[in-house]
Amino acid sequence: MTVKAESEEIGIVGLGLMGASIVTALLISGNRVVGVAPLASDLENGPSKIRHYLEIAQHHGLTDFSPEENLARLTLTEDYALLRGCQLVMECVVENIEVKKQVYAKVEDHISTDAILTTNTSAIPNTVLKDFVKYPRRFMGMHWAEPAFTTKFLEIVCNPETDTTLAEKLYAMATGWGKEPILVRKDIRGFITNRIMYAMYREAFNLVENGYATTEDVDRACRNDGGHWMTFCGLFRYMDLTGLQAYYAVMNDLFPTLSNQTEVPQLIENIVQQGGNGITNGKGFYDYTPEEAKEWEKAYEEFAFDISKLSTKYPIDLIEKRLSKKEISESLTVKKT
Numbered sequence: 001m002t003v004k005a006e007s008e009e010i011g012i013v014g015l016g017l018m019g020a021s022i023v024t025a026l027l028i029s030g031n032r033v034v035g036v037a038p039l040a041s042d043l044e045n046g047p048s049k050i051r052h053y054l055e056i057a058q059h060h061g062l063t064d065f066s067p068e069e070n071l072a073r074l075t076l077t078e079d080y081a082l083l084r085g086c087q088l089v090m091e092c093v094v095e096n097i098e099v100k101k102q103v104y105a106k107v108e109d110h111i112s113t114d115a116i117l118t119t120n121t122s123a124i125p126n127t128v129l130k131d132f133v134k135y136p137r138r139f140m141g142m143h144w145a146e147p148a149f150t151t152k153f154l155e156i157v158c159n160p161e162t163d164t165t166l167a168e169k170l171y172a173m174a175t176g177w178g179k180e181p182i183l184v185r186k187d188i189r190g191f192i193t194n195r196i197m198y199a200m201y202r203e204a205f206n207l208v209e210n211g212y213a214t215t216e217d218v219d220r221a222c223r224n225d226g227g228h229w230m231t232f233c234g235l236f237r238y239m240d241l242t243g244l245q246a247y248y249a250v251m252n253d254l255f256p257t258l259s260n261q262t263e264v265p266q267l268i269e270n271i272v273q274q275g276g277n278g279i280t281n282g283k284g285f286y287d288y289t290p291e292e293a294k295e296w297e298k299a300y301e302e303f304a305f306d307i308s309k310l311s312t313k314y315p316i317d318l319i320e321k322r323l324s325k326k327e328i329s330e331s332l333t334v335k336k337t
């Protein structure tokens with residue numbers, strides 16, 4: 001990806017796992033970034049994480065700039081006052097309302113009234129958080145996914161008081177960073193993607209807990225069905241591509257049989273109660289030796305770059321691009337004859 005350095009200055013508060021990854025995404029798309037560290041440990045650990053991400057981003061061709069060139073556009077500080085020139089500031093601190101509230105007060109002491117303020121909350125409704133900011137009209141959710149600098153995913157979440165012109169401005173900015181943003185026009189618990197994913201998780205537990213299939217088989221089905229086409233197109237386009245009539249008939253029969261369980265499944269409850277946390281401690285739905293856990297982590301990182309390259313080859317406006325290319329080549333052929 002070739003990006004030229006732009007002069008947009010963007011602030012981010014919180015340099016943990018996601019913060020460092022988002023800083024990287026913003027730098028490789030040419031922005032100037034002010035990263036505020038609310039904890040001293042962020043200043044100790046953040047820079048090496050960001051440098052590492054920039055190195056791998058360059059290695060995989062996501063930026064033409066060296067880590068040094070990208071880092072030249074980054075200011076890391078504990079001083080919130082350095083956010084004063086930012087037109088956009090993103091909060092990316094722990095999922096705790098009290099902490100987020102304190103951060104908003106510190107940020108709003110310094111930024112201009114027309115600057116946009118966003119939160120990377122995974123699950124706290126924007127409608128709840130907006131009560132802790134001075135100007136809810138310029139406040140939105142900006143929900144990133146990990147790794148923020150490889151995936152094109154980004155959800156922009158409005159609250160009932162959000163100014164739609166600012167939401168559109170944010171949408172345009174995110175598109176300029178190479179993202180394919182989703183505008184969540186009305187705040188809803190779980191936003192869009194988590195609602196869809198958790199509906200799938202619930203059915204997966206239902207199948208395993210009731211003995212229809214093993215976790216391995218459910219995982220294999222996901223990989224080779226949805227996993228085979230979902231980076232190419234979404235659910236609605238896929239139904240168009242494969243014929244709506246059959247879906248209509250199947251929905252009639254199948255929907256009444258799908259799980260609508262409201263409790264957390266026993267299978268995950270048991271693992272979590274025993275301290276299981278997946279590859280981080282080797283105990284999850286599968287068991288992992290430290291060596292296996294490391295290999296899974298490494299393979300996932302490699303895959304994230306590969307799938308990101310593939311999604312760039314098949315962008316959301318693929319067909320418009322193909323058709324306009326065809327029109328140009330046809331008009332050249334007509335001129336020749």
Ligand SMILES: NC(=O)c1ccc[n+]([C@@H]2O[C@H](COP(=O)([O-])OP(=O)(O)OC[C@H]3O[C@@H](n4cnc5c(N)ncnc54)[C@H](O)[C@@H]3O)[C@@H](O)[C@H]2O)c1
Nearest residue numbers: 014015016017018019038092093094095120121122144146
């Ligand atoms: N990790 C993910 O995959 C993911 C994905 C989407 C959204 N999010 C959301 O992003 C936000 C940050 O998550 P993360 O994974 O980067 O967490 P993290 O634990 O890696 O980092 C949290 C950061 O919060 C700040 N912080 C911690 N305690 C604080 C305090 N007392 N006062 C002020 N700041 C404090 C620090 O900057 C710290 O680095 C959360 O709201 C999370 O729900 C995370």
